[in-house]
Amino acid sequence: MSFAVTSRRFVLAAVVALAALLQAAPSFAAAKIQHLVTPGGIEAWFVQDATVPLISMEYSFGGGATQDPADKPGVGHMVANLLDEGSGDMDSATFHERLDRRAIELSYQVTRDYFRGSLRMLKDNRDEAFDLLHTSLTKPRFEPKDVERIRAQLLSSLRRESVEPTHIASRKFLQLAFGDHPYGRSPTGTVASLPTITIDDMKDYTSRVLAKDTLKIAVVGDVDAGTLAKLLDHTFGDLPAKAQLTPVPDVVATKPPQRVQVPLDVPQTVVTFGSPGLRRHDKDFMAGYVVNHILAGGSLSSRLYRDIREKRGLAYSIYGSLLWMEHSALFIGSTATRADRAAETVEALDTEIKRMATDGPTQTELDEAKSYLKGSQMLSLDTSAKLAQALLQYQNDGLPIDYIEKRNAMVDAVTLDDAKRAAKRLWADGLITVVVGRQPQAAADPNAVKPAGATPAPTAN
Numbered sequence: 001m002s003f004a005v006t007s008r009r010f011v012l013a014a015v016v017a018l019a020a021l022l023q024a025a026p027s028f029a030a031a032k033i034q035h036l037v038t039p040g041g042i043e044a045w046f047v048q049d050a051t052v053p054l055i056s057m058e059y060s061f062g063g064g065a066t067q068d069p070a071d072k073p074g075v076g077h078m079v080a081n082l083l084d085e086g087s088g089d090m091d092s093a094t095f096h097e098r099l100d101r102r103a104i105e106l107s108y109q110v111t112r113d114y115f116r117g118s119l120r121m122l123k124d125n126r127d128e129a130f131d132l133l134h135t136s137l138t139k140p141r142f143e144p145k146d147v148e149r150i151r152a153q154l155l156s157s158l159r160r161e162s163v164e165p166t167h168i169a170s171r172k173f174l175q176l177a178f179g180d181h182p183y184g185r186s187p188t189g190t191v192a193s194l195p196t197i198t199i200d201d202m203k204d205y206t207s208r209v210l211a212k213d214t215l216k217i218a219v220v221g222d223v224d225a226g227t228l229a230k231l232l233d234h235t236f237g238d239l240p241a242k243a244q245l246t247p248v249p250d251v252v253a254t255k256p257p258q259r260v261q262v263p264l265d266v267p268q269t270v271v272t273f274g275s276p277g278l279r280r281h282d283k284d285f286m287a288g289y290v291v292n293h294i295l296a297g298g299s300l301s302s303r304l305y306r307d308i309r310e311k312r313g314l315a316y317s318i319y320g321s322l323l324w325m326e327h328s329a330l331f332i333g334s335t336a337t338r339a340d341r342a343a344e345t346v347e348a349l350d351t352e353i354k355r356m357a358t359d360g361p362t363q364t365e366l367d368e369a370k371s372y373l374k375g376s377q378m379l380s381l382d383t384s385a386k387l388a389q390a391l392l393q394y395q396n397d398g399l400p401i402d403y404i405e406k407r408n409a410m411v412d413a414v415t416l417d418d419a420k421r422a423a424k425r426l427w428a429d430g431l432i433t434v435v436v437g438r439q440p441q442a443a444a445d446p447n448a449v450k451p452a453g454a455t456p457a458p459t460a461n
Contacts, residue, residue: 032047033047033404034047034225035401036228036229038232039229039233040232040233042217042232042233042236043217044217044228044232045391045392045394046218046219046225047220047384047391048222048224048225049222049384050222051222052222053122053123054120054121054122054221054384055121055122055123055221055222056118056120056219056220056383056384056385056388057118057119057221057388058117058118058217058218058388058389058392059116059117059118059215059216059217059218060114060116060117060214060215060216060392060396061114061115061116061211061214061215062209062214062245062326063076063114063208063209063214063243063245064076064111064112064113064115064187064209065077065111065113065182065187066112066113066182066183066246066248066326067205067245067246068182068185068189068205069201070182070185071196072193072197073185073186073187073190074189074194075189075201075202075205076110076115076187076205076209077110077188078147078150078154078189079108079140079202079205080108080109081108081150081154082142082150082202083137083206084099084108084136085143086140086141087132087135087136087138087140088141090135091141091143092141092146095132098128102121102122102125102129103121103122104120104121104128104129104132105118105120105121106129106132106133110187112325113325113326113327113396114396115209115210116392119133120385123221126223126227126231127231130231131234131235134235134236134238138238138239140206142202144199147202151197154188154189154194155191155194155195157188158188158189158190165264165266165268165270165336165436165437166270166334166336166436168262168270168436169270169434170272171186172262172272172436173273173274173432173434176254176258176260176434177330178251178253178254178328181249181251181328182248183325183327183328207240207244208243208245209243210240210243211239211240211241211242211243211244212239212240212241213241213242214243214245215236216392216395217232217236217392218387218388218390218391218392218395220384220385220387221384248327249327251327251328252328253274253275253276253277253329253330253432254276254432255276255429256275256276256429256430256431256432257429257431257432257433258432258433259432259434260433260434260435261439262434262435262436263437263439264436264437265438266436268337269337269338269339269435269436269437269438270335270336270436270437271334271335271336271337271345271433272333272433272434273333273334273349273434274320274332274333274432275331275426275427275430275431275432276328276330276331276426277329277330277331277332277426278322278422278425279324279328279329280324280329284418284421284422284425285322285324286413286414287421288331288422288425288426289373289411290370290373290411290414290419290422291356291366291369291419291422291426292322292331292426293372293373294356294361294365294366294419295320295352295356295361295423296318296319296333297321299372301368302318303352303356304318304320304333304335304349305318305319307348308345308348308349308352312344314335314341314344314348315335315336315345317335318333319334321333324397331426335349346435349431349433350430353427353430353431356423357424357427357428358424358428359420360423360424361419361420361423363416366414366416366419370411373411374408374411377404377408381404390404
């Protein structure tokens with residue numbers, strides 16, 4: 001993180017901290033959410049709150065990394081890292097100087113399904129902040145020297161990740177789960193693909209993806225509806241009306257059980273595991289969400305945590321979560337253990353998964369999970385930035401604008417039969433498992449370990 005970005009965040013954090021000293025923190029989860037439609041037809045979910053003189057905006061365009069050419073994964077990732085490197089008549093240094101001077105936070109990122117952006121500023125700096133966002137979206141420079149500098153930075157990160165067991169395991173898992181589907185490719189590209197991406201590739205991506213028909217916006221902060229409408233029309237009004245997206249087919253993840261071993265000489269073995277999940281509008285989604293918390297939700301009370309950490313001492317942490325996308329869904333989790341206990345860890349994991357799939361949770365477990373999930377929602381929406389992120393996610397998920405109000409009732413409505421049915425759907429077939437670390441014989445015999453730096457090569461068991 002650069003000094004400039006750190007200084008902007010320090011100023012914003014100082015304002016928030018001062019406001020907290022002067023008055024009680026707002027209950028953002030209970031705030032009224034408005035559906036704003038601007039004169040130019042731009043739509044946004046909007047919460048007006050003057051507790052702190054800040055404005056937080058999150059926005060997204062459909063497509064994301066799925067719109068990268070099949071032979072050039074990482075185009076969208078390159079674009080996300082270059083849109084704030086100068087625009088219009090401003091070079092990179094000038095653009096960042098204007099951000100720094102006003103403590104404006106502007107950033108982009110690409111996910112599998114969305115090209116996302118974030119803007120945060122003090123109320124008094126809103127006009128300049130939205131103007132800088134407008135120019136970055138509509139007049140990016142893509143200067144060759146900036147492109148090569150960013151490319152070098154991203155390649156350096158990819159090279160580091162290529163020898164990190166957690167990244168190796170997650171990438172191999174997605175390749176195994178989705179094969180040749182766009183979801184099987186890395187959104188951040190590869191060491192081989194990034195050098196082939198041209199400025200024309202990035203210009204083509206922005207012209208096809210950044211359009212008004214897939215735009216979703218969430219704004220929370222100290223601004224009135226009329227002022228915000230003008231800012232949104234100015235910022236997004238010049239974008240193309242229609243995106244030109246390559247169609248992406250729906251896909252069901254590979255059916256378990258499957259297991260892959262990736263040899264790597266590291267102190268700890270990483271295990272990434274998962275199975276086909278539940279789409280966001282599946283009738284069993286909320287039941288699956290609750291039963292996942294019981295099994296692997298990352299809390300100290302989850303079954304996997306109690307069995308694999310507390311009872312057996314195999315790992316420091318273990319977690320699993322439901323991951324839903326536009327065209328598929330997964331249950332995916334991870335843990336790390338000693339190389340000589342990796343087989344025992346995988347066996348214990350399989351046993352606990354099968355037990356949940358066969359018997360489901362108890363009524364006590366269900367009641368405790370529902371209580372936790374209802375309370376944690378309020379804690380997760382305690383700042384304007386968090387609420388804006390949540391409201392954008394709800395829009396992308398196709399949920400109603402009053403979802404926050406209805407969500408706890410949906411959790412309460414999950415019955416024991418619902419939870420058992422969801423558990424069976426998720427885990428009855430077992431798991432897809434990727435194990436990255438020393439091979440079994442090497443873990444048992446240190447003299448058999450491959451030398452450090454050996455190239456990982458997957459082998460199916």
